[in-house]
Amino acid sequence: CKGNSGVVSIAVFGGYFSMKGLISVGVVSAFIVYAKQFSRPINEIAQIYGQLQTAVAGAERVFAVLDEETEDKNGGMLETDEKAAVTFQNVCFAYEPGTPVIRDFTLAVPNGRKVALVGATGSGKTTIVNLLMRFYDIESGEIRINGQDISDVSRESLRRNIAIVLQDTVLFSDTVRNNLKYGNDSAAEDQLTAAVEMSQCRDMIWLLPQGYDTVLTGSGANISQGQRQLLAIARAFVANPKILILDEATSNVDTRTEKAIQDAMHSIMQGRTSIVIAHRLSTIRDSDLIVVMERGEIAERGSHEELLAKKGRYYELYMTQYAGFAT
Structure with missing residues (x-):
């Protein structure tokens, strides 16, 4: 409307003056053409300015990535053999100096055991996983796998022994x-088949146009979010890791599929060190140890039955989900 206001004004006043005989219709028409020709370059400059602003913003993001320091690839090999016991000892960490996210965190995850981390959003559960994967380095304390400090291990060697399934x-x-x-380029066909069976996505793959050879466009945009999560779980199975991390891995599947995946997870977790982050407590009731986190610290720890008997923070979370208590 703003761009055509001048033309409208010329047409209105020109029409009035033409009716009064002060000017001819040709003059009005000429003024309208002149007005459009005058405003065209101004509009084009405004459009170019907007494109330049978008380009500058994009360039800032590109250069911010290019300016990031390359991850340190130095370090030795992680010696796991068949065991993978994880120990957190007095770990402290802050994303921003002076604002600690993890405070004096101490936890032992025995080899072949399943440990669950629960707590409110922002309590530091995912941060613990990020520190174990060395996406960030701790400020103080130690994280060890089989007694070997992960700060002395190369990130590549560390991550080859860990599989993670994220919520996203x-x-x-x-x-x-x-x-x-x-995660395992050398996986044989029977390994793929077994992983697909365990993750309950065999039927889904069969229904795809070319089955295993179907190309996922746009990072999986041609399948549903739940199907993408099933494939991510199957990918973790194929990797056959020493340590398995599940960060709310069944959040985008229906209840029936979730139950089937839980059964599959129970099978693959047997004899494998596992760390599970869950908001739905039904997924971690069979854990060997449940750790309740609050503001970066361990508030409670124990089995499902022990924590319910304490009637503490875990009991409140459980009753909120299953008894309808108000938070």
């Missing part, structure tokens, strides 16, 4: 087969 699934614009084999 990441898939690649490639075939289903290559997505499944991402």
Whole structure:
């Protein structure tokens, strides 16, 4: 409307003056053409300015990534053999100096055991996983695997022994087969089949146009969020890691599929060191140890039955979910 206000004004007043005989219709028409020609370059400059602003903002993000320091790839090999006991000793960490997120965190995850981390949003559960994966380095304390300090281990060696399934699934614009084999390039066909069976996504893959050879476009945009999560779980199974991390891995599947996945997870977790982050407490009732976190510290720890008997923070969380108590 603003761009055509001048033309409208010329038409209105020109029409009035033409009716009065002061000017001709040709003069009005000429003024309208002149007005459009005058405003066109101004409009084009405004559009170019907007494009320049968008380009500058994009360039800032690109250069911010380019200016990031490269991860330190130095370090030795992680010696795991068949065991993978994880120990957190007096770990402290802050994303911003002076604002600690993890405070004096001490926890032992025995080899082959399943430990669950629960707590309110922002309590530091995912941060603990990020520190174990060395996405961030701790400020103080130690994280050890089989007694070996992970700060002395290369990130590549560390992450080759850990599989993680996140709440936000990441898939690649490639075939289903290559997505499944991402963590284990040498996986045989029978391993893929077993992983797909265990993760309850066999029927889903069969229904795809080319099955395992179906190309996932736009990082999996041609399948549902729940199906993407099933593939991510199957990918973790194919990797056959020493340590398995599940960060609310069943958040985008229905209740029936969740039960089937829980059964599959119970099978694959047997004899494997596992750390599970969950908001739905039904997924971690069978854990060997449940750790309740609050403001970066351990508020409670114990089995499901022990924590319910204490009637503390875990009891409140449980009753909130299953008894309808107000938070």
